[in-house]
Amino acid sequence: MIDPVAHAQALEQARRANERVAAILKVADEHERMVKRLQKMHAEALEGYRVETSKARRERDRAVAQRIIAVKMAEETKETLESFMAKITADEILKAMAHDLSEARAALQRLEDDRRTLADVAQEAEAERNSAMRARRGAEARLAEYERRAQASGGHSGSRGLLDGSTMTGIVEQAKRVCPLVIFTLDSGPLAALDRDSSAGPMRNKLADTLATMQDYAEAKSLARATGGAAGPTLANLLTYTRAGHGYLSAQKLALKESDQVMTDRTYAAARLFAVPDDVDAAGRVPMCAHVRIGSGKPPAARLHYYDDTDNTGLIIVGYIGEHLPNPSRN
Known part of the structure; x- marks a missing residue:
């Protein structure tokens, strides 16, 4: 007869054994699934490694190929340069460089010449404009003077009709107003002294002329x-102007230069050095050898010394009016 208690105990032990077996089987199943996941991950990692390795290998091969091409090009360039350098000498290189430098300097010089030409043209145009303006002002001044003194010309016309001062200084002052192209830098002392001479009247007329x-x-x-x-x-x-019959002055009264004996003597030459405006000469003084006899041959034998700058500024500068300057026959 079966013992119920023992039987119950045996069943309980069997149940527990089954539970342990089931737990073990469950763990085994989990382990198997984990193994499969690990195998899959390993396979994926291996495939990724293979892909990356293949990509890296291709990039490496491409970089190597590019370096090979660069090396070949460098070698070819080197060979070309060596071949070129073998054909020319250092002197030829220097000559080529000198030629290029010479051309650059020539181009620079041409530009500088053009600049100077333009500057000269502009300066000449400015001088011509200034001359025209001075001529216009002179004409306007003479017209105004004519209107004011319509009957005071004494039979003369043009600028001459307006130069009728009663003294040498008075005539010069009138000329400053109506003769804008004639500039005076003279010392007034020798000029005023001429009025005290007995021949002052004829000298005044000759000065006005x-x-x-x-x-x-x-x-x-x-x-x-x-x-x-x-x-x-x-x-x-x-002189050529008066020889052609123009003006009021006889060409016989004019001299464009002094004698060699005068100009080679330092004392005589220095006595003929007179002031001019800065735009005529930056030094402020020039020799005035050209002169006009406004007096007779007898003392004071008055002379007017001038500098003709009409080719540049358009002006005539009168630097001296007075008794004859010293020369070998007048000391």
């Missing part, structure tokens, strides 16, 4: 330049 002729000559030359025409031989200088 001279200054009016100078103004007309300078004005005609400025007008020729302003209109773009050639001045011509008649306007070469004051």
Whole structure:
């Protein structure tokens, strides 16, 4: 007969054994699934490694190929340079460089020449404009003077009709107003002294003739330049102008230079050095050898010394009016 208690105990033991077996089987199943997951992950990692390795290998091969090409190009360039250098010498290289430098300097010089030419043209145009303006102001001044003194010309016309001062200084002051192309830098002392001479009247007339002729000559030359025409031989200088019959002054009264004996002597030459405006000469003084006899051959034998700058500024500068300057026959 079966013992119920023992039987129950045996069943309980069997149940527990089954539970342990089931637990073991469950663990075994979990382990198997984990193994499969690990195998899958390993396979995926291995495949990724293979892909990356293949990609890296291709990139490496491409980089190697590029380096090989670069090396070949460098070698070819080196060979080309070596071949070129073998064909030329150092002297030829220097000559080529010198040629390029020479061309650059020549181009720079051409640019500088062009700049100077433009500057000269601009300066010349400015000088012509200034001359035209001075001529215009002179004409306006003379017109105003004519209107004011319509009956006071004494039979003379042009600038000469307005130069009728009662003293040498008075005539010069009138000329400053109506002869704008004649500039005075003279010392007034020698000029005023001439009025005390008995021949002052004829000298005043000759001075007026001279200054009016100078103004007309300078004005005609400025007008020729302003209109773009050639001045011509008649306007070469004051002497050629008077020889052509222009003005109020006899050509016999004019001399464009002094004798060699005078100009080679330092004392005589220095006595003929007179002031001029800065735009005529930056030094402020020039020799004035050209002169006009406004007096007779007897003392004081008055002379007017001037500098003709009509080819540049359009002006005539009067630097001296007075008794004859020292020379070998007058000391």
